[in-house]
Amino acid sequence: MFANGPSIRLLPRLDDDNRFFWTGGKDGVLRFLKCGSCHQLVHPPVPVCPACLGKDLAPEAVSGRGRVHAYTVNHQQWIPGSEPYVIGLVEIVEQPDVRLTTNLVDCESEDGLIGSDVEVTFEQHDEVFLPLFRSVDSSKESNS
Ligand SMILES: [Zn+2]
Numbered sequence: 001m002f003a004n005g006p007s008i009r010l011l012p013r014l015d016d017d018n019r020f021f022w023t024g025g026k027d028g029v030l031r032f033l034k035c036g037s038c039h040q041l042v043h044p045p046v047p048v049c050p051a052c053l054g055k056d057l058a059p060e061a062v063s064g065r066g067r068v069h070a071y072t073v074n075h076q077q078w079i080p081g082s083e084p085y086v087i088g089l090v091e092i093v094e095q096p097d098v099r100l101t102t103n104l105v106d107c108e109s110e111d112g113l114i115g116s117d118v119e120v121t122f123e124q125h126d127e128v129f130l131p132l133f134r135s136v137d138s139s140k141e142s143n144s
Contacts, residue, residue: 002073003083004105004123004132011128017045020059025122025129032098034060041095064120066090066133068113069099086110090118090133106134 012022021044024031032041035049036056048055070089086104091097104113105121118133 002104002107003085005085005103006074007079007082009123009125009130011125011130014128017047021045022128022130024059025124025131028122029061030064030120030131031059031061032092033057041092041098043098043100062092062094065093065136066100066118066120067093067096068104068116068118068133069096071104071110071113073110086113088113088118088133100131100133102130103132104134105132 012018014022020031032043033045034041034057035052035054036058037054038049038052040049040051041060041062042049042051042057045057047057049057067090068088069091072087073084074087075084086107088102088104089099090102090104091099104118105123107113117136119136120131121134122129123132124130
């Protein structure tokens with residue numbers, strides 16, 4: 001069993017561009033900027049679409065489902081006694097080239113992690129809601 005992340009979180013600095021992303025967990029919804037011109041999801045949040053240079057970007061809710069593209073286990077004890085945890089690169093089902101570097105939580109083992117289906121879960125730190133991901137199967141068990 002791995003820990004759900006580092007024992008001390010480095011939190012993002014909120015600004016007008018990224019606030020919607022880091023606070024979206026308040027209503028349990030993961031959102032990305034979507035370009036009104038070329039309909040690409042854009043991440044990280046920027047004022048101009050990198051694909052078509054359009055400026056018509058607005059937050060759009062996504063399903064919160066994703067797939068583990070890659071992961072690594074952090075064994076470095078930045079804090080003495082802290083447990084290993086899993087850093088995952090998760091691709092969003094709506095657009096797999098949108099990837100989040102995140103933590104995989106409720107993770108029992110590394111078996112079958114690559115390519116597995118995950119869904120977002122939020123960890124709140126004051127006004128920031130960090131989007132973390134857990135396996136779709138284990139979330140079914142804990143919800144029942
Ligand atoms: Zn665009």
